Amino acid sequence: MSTDRSEERTPLVDLQCKAHTYPDGTVGMHEVDFSVYPDEVVALVGGNGAGKSTLLEHLNATLVPDKGELVVDGTAITEDNKAHARKAVGFVFQDADTQLVAPTVLDDVLFGLQNYGMAGEEAERRAREALATVDAAHLEDRVPHYLSGGEKRLVGLAGVLVLEPSVVVLDEPLAGLDPERSRLVADRIRQIHEEGISVVLSTHDLEFAAEVADRVCVMADGNVVGNGTPREVFYDDELLERANLHPPAAIRVARDAGLDTGARPVTEADLVALLSDRGAPSETIRAESLDGSSGD
Numbered sequence: 522m523s524t525d526r527s528e529e530r531t532p533l534v535d536l537q538c539k540a541h542t543y544p545d546g547t548v549g550m551h552e553v554d555f556s557v558y559p560d561e562v563v564a565l566v567g568g569n570g571a572g573k574s575t576l577l578e579h580l581n582a583t584l585v586p587d588k589g590e591l592v593v594d595g596t597a598i599t600e601d602n603k604a605h606a607r608k609a610v611g612f613v614f615q616d617a618d619t620q621l622v623a624p625t626v627l628d629d630v631l632f633g634l635q636n637y638g639m640a641g642e643e644a645e646r647r648a649r650e651a652l653a654t655v656d657a658a659h660l661e662d663r664v665p666h667y668l669s670g671g672e673k674r675l676v677g678l679a680g681v682l683v684l685e686p687s688v689v690v691l692d693e694p695l696a697g698l699d700p701e702r703s704r705l706v707a708d709r710i711r712q713i714h715e716e717g718i719s720v721v722l723s724t725h726d727l728e729f730a731a732e733v734a735d736r737v738c739v740m741a742d743g744n745v746v747g748n749g750t751p752r753e754v755f756y757d758d759e760l761l762e763r764a765n766l767h768p769p770a771a772i773r774v775a776r777d778a779g780l781d782t783g784a785r786p787v788t789e790a791d792l793v794a795l796l797s798d799r800g801a802p803s804e805t806i807r808a809e810s811l812d813g814s815s816g817d
């Protein structure tokens with residue numbers, strides 16, 4: 522399996538971790554080398570407890586390896602310059618309540634800027650702009666604690682984007698969201714990527730991973746066990762089995778329908794295109810074939 526199309530470029534984030542052991546002695550992650558390159562969306566997939574959150578939290582030095590090194594934008598991160606990693610690598614937590622601390626949404630987004638010495642009208646302008654970017658401008662006077670899960674996720678994302686990071690990390694960005702909010706967050710992820718920010722996310726939703734990711738990284742038992750394009754990873758049955766994952770719906774449907782051709786569809790759009798080529802009306806295909814979802 523190939524690694525990724527950006528392997529010869531300088532990484533924005535380069536983590537070399539020998540292991541991460543939590544205070545109670547649990548090893549959350551074994552030896553893992555993980556890099557994030559410019560202009561890519563990376564999806565981490567794997568079963569419960571595979572080590573996805575542990576790996577993500579190393580990328581902005583929220584967690585540090587027992588032994589190893591984190592380099593962000595060419596700077597080795599130490600105890601003294603963790604703020605550099607926090608600013609360059611914005612982290613949107615799954616549990617947004619841990620991230621939203623101020624009395625109003627606008628104050629919350631401003632809080633990050635104030636931490637980096639920016640206040641006044643310019644700070645407010647930037648905070649409002651970040652909220653508008655995620656379609657959350659109307660929430661600026663609301664109390665963060667009372668927002669819905671999806672709204673909190675968007676406000677958390679605004680709080681990260683306002684600091685103009687090079688990489689945005691999202692831990693389970695779709696967890697607990699209804700289909701419409703999921704679509705909104707997925708659209709924002711694409712938009713962030715189009716604006717030149719690299720994205721690393723973890724997800725149990727392999728259809729979503731297939732749709733948004735340039736590269737999929739598979740974790741199992743605290744190790745990275747596979748890495749490649751969605752097509753490479755999701756057609757590797759041995760790898761998926763090792764990580765206790767099922768292929769995305771498009772692959773299962775194509776196989777069940779005996780359509781597993783060289784085209785190797787991975788997304789719903791791929792499958793619809795493939796079936797349309799064979800003369801089936803696309804509305805029928807959408808309605809009849811793709812109402813299931815994979816789990817892991």
Ligand SMILES: Nc1ncnc2c1ncn2[C@@H]1O[C@H](COP(=O)(O)OP(=O)(O)OP(=O)(O)O)[C@@H](O)[C@H]1O
Nearest residue numbers: 543545547548549568569570571572573574575576
């Ligand atoms: N604070 C902690 N203290 C002790 N062990 C922890 C802690 N956080 C995670 N672990 C353990 O580390 C391992 C990896 O957990 P992690 O949360 O990184 O997995 P994950 O792939 O994100 O899982 P999930 O998909 O269920 O969120 C698990 O065995 C977990 O129990």
